[in-house]
Amino acid sequence: MNVLLEELAQDPPSPRQWIGSEGWIIETYLTRFSFCAGAIGVGFQQSDIPGLREFLLDLSPTKVAASPLLTKFWEDAFKCKIEKSSNPETGVCDGTEDMEHLKNPYTDTSQLGPTNMVYKAVYAIAHAIHNTICMEKNITTLCDKGTMLTSKQVLKKLKNVNFSRNGYPVSFDANGDPVAFYELINWQKSESGVIELVTVGYYDASLPKGQEFHINRNITWVDGGTQVPVSVCSESCLSGTRKVLQKGKPKCCYDCIPCPEGEISNTTDSPDCFPCPSELWPNAQRDACFPKPVEFLSYDEVLAIILAAFSVSGACLAIITAAIFFHHRTTPIVRANNSELSFLLLFSLTLCFLCSLTFIGAPSDWSCMLRHTAFGITFVLCISCVLGKTVVVLMAFKATLPGSNVMKWFGPPQQRMTVVFVTFIQIIICTVWLLLSPPFPMKNLSTYKEKIILECALGSAVGFWAVLGYIGLLAVFCFVLAVLARKLPDNFNEAKLITFSMLIFCAVWLTFIPAYVSSPGKFTVAVEIFAILASSFGLILCIFAPKCFIIIVQPEKNSKRHLINKK
Secondary structure, three states: OHHHHHHHHOOOOOOOOOEEOOOOOOOHHHHHOHHHOOOEEEEEOOOOOOOHHHHHHOOOHHHHHOOHHHHHHHHHHHOEEOOOOOOOOOEEOOOOOOHHHOOOOOOOOOOOHHHHHHHHHHHHHHHHHHHHHEEEEOOEEEEOOOOOOOHHHHHHHHOOOEEEEOOEEEEEOOOOOEOOEEEEEEEEEOOOOOEEEEEEEEEEOOOOOOOOEEEOOOOOOOOOOOOOOOOOOOOOOOOOEEEEEOOOOOOOOEEEEEOOOOEEOOOOOOOOOEEOOOOEEEOOOOOOEEEOOEEOOOOOOHHHHHHHHHHHHHHHHHHHHHHHHHHOOOOHHHHOOOHHHHHHHHHHHHHHHHHHHHHOOOOOHHHHHHHHHHHHHHHHHHHHHHHHHHHHHHHHHHHOOOOOOHHHOOOHHHHHHHHHHHHHHHHHHHHHHHHHOOOEEEEEOOOOOOOEEEEEEOOOHHHHHHHHHHHHHHHHHHHHHHHHHOOOOOOOOHHHHHHHHHHHHHHHHHHHHHHHHHOOOHHHHHHHHHHHHHHHHHHHHHHHHHHHHHHHOOHHHOOHHHHHHHO
16 A cells, blocks of 8 residues: 555646555554545544553663664664764764653554454453363462363364453454454544544444444534535436436436436436336426326305306396396387397306306306207207297388288298208207217316316317308398397397397307417317307397386387387
8 A cells, every 4th residue: 555655646647536445554664654534444442551661661771672672773863873873964862762752653552453353362262261271269269270272272262252451342253253443534634634543433343233233423524514425426416317427427427407307216326217117297297197186167265256257147148137127028129120029038048157157167968068059059049049030130121111921921920930040950959069079077188298288089070160150140230130220210229239249249259260260278268258248248238238228217218109209
């Protein structure tokens, strides 16, 4: 290691985490290599041997001269010679040398791991010999010092020794192995910049499984920091992220990338993220999948409550109007232009208002089929009544011409047949639609990724647009007739009111189509309900509100005398 580190010191490498074995991690003379600061490794247990330092310092020139080894040590430590030397620069040791103030590895007895092992080994042999030649009797110990010992006898007793020395236990297992005990050594830079060996933990094989290794996390320093060293250059990737290796670096270096939308990872250091099933969605941490919220136009929502309130209000308004008309059924304003069609129109408008309620709530098989067919049939019934009233205005004007007999061909029976025939065509369209490919409830998973839209699938788009197309065709035809009849003489401006109501109706449904196609989720249903209510309110307010105003506020205009005077 010394040769290796000296070579590296010529061109110090980039920071590395050095892991040392007991062969070099406890050698203080290697700490001069500053680029090894933060090194960590296991070493023999360090301990002070009582009396060793005093024994080592108890040297005198006389004792030193008797040993060539000590002579060499003494001369190197104090830069003098025991005997006179031919070199004039080297003085002779005069006996004033003080071992107490000598600072070198010889006098440092604080890091004596291997020495302590030898120290305990000698005491283990001593205990084994003692146990071989001595016997305990009562409170006395009898020893036969003249006994000839064999190595087998000592080995047998050595396996059973069990004592403590300087607070450290010494014993052997059945295989003759001592209990493994190592200290965790960390090379730490002090404030002065000198690297010191600091014990930051230990490994004790005698402890229960899982508790053998201990690190004192409060004092472990790595390169001057206060963190336990890790074996990777990146922190572990938490759940909700995945590992992406950094180019050109070891495989322990990676970036933690958050899982993309709709995917999760529920393990640490996951290499990949996994998509949630179609009806599940990740939580905010993206480490678990949860059921997606289901969305539909519920009665609990403010929007649905407002639409339902308008729907019920419109139905009530139609019923109240019918009651007013019924109460004044003998008056000219009610009898004019076929009162039977007026009552049928009010009935159909009531159904139109109420059918919008079927669009609110969780879709089911029956509600999906009912909402579109009921809407289509009631609206055709409504428009057919308006169409009948428009034709009556035109026919009535033709009947006033000399020699005209047109009203004979378009009397009340013909008007009722027209309404039935026009409505029956829509009933056939709806029946074919329901038989071939009816609407059904479905979970829309494509509009929004994070939630499920519960809606009614059309089943057959052709059927749906055929229903709407038939309503639109009747509305346009009725509008054209109303425009043609708007300037014809009429006692109560029936033609003008119908023209204005059909203008509103067509405008609402022309704007409905792009709004319906572009509205997402539950707002598609809300747009459809709004179109139904807006067109229904347009019809009832334009056709019946002026008449109710005359009946209630201006009853004098609702009389034969007023009509005669007007003529």
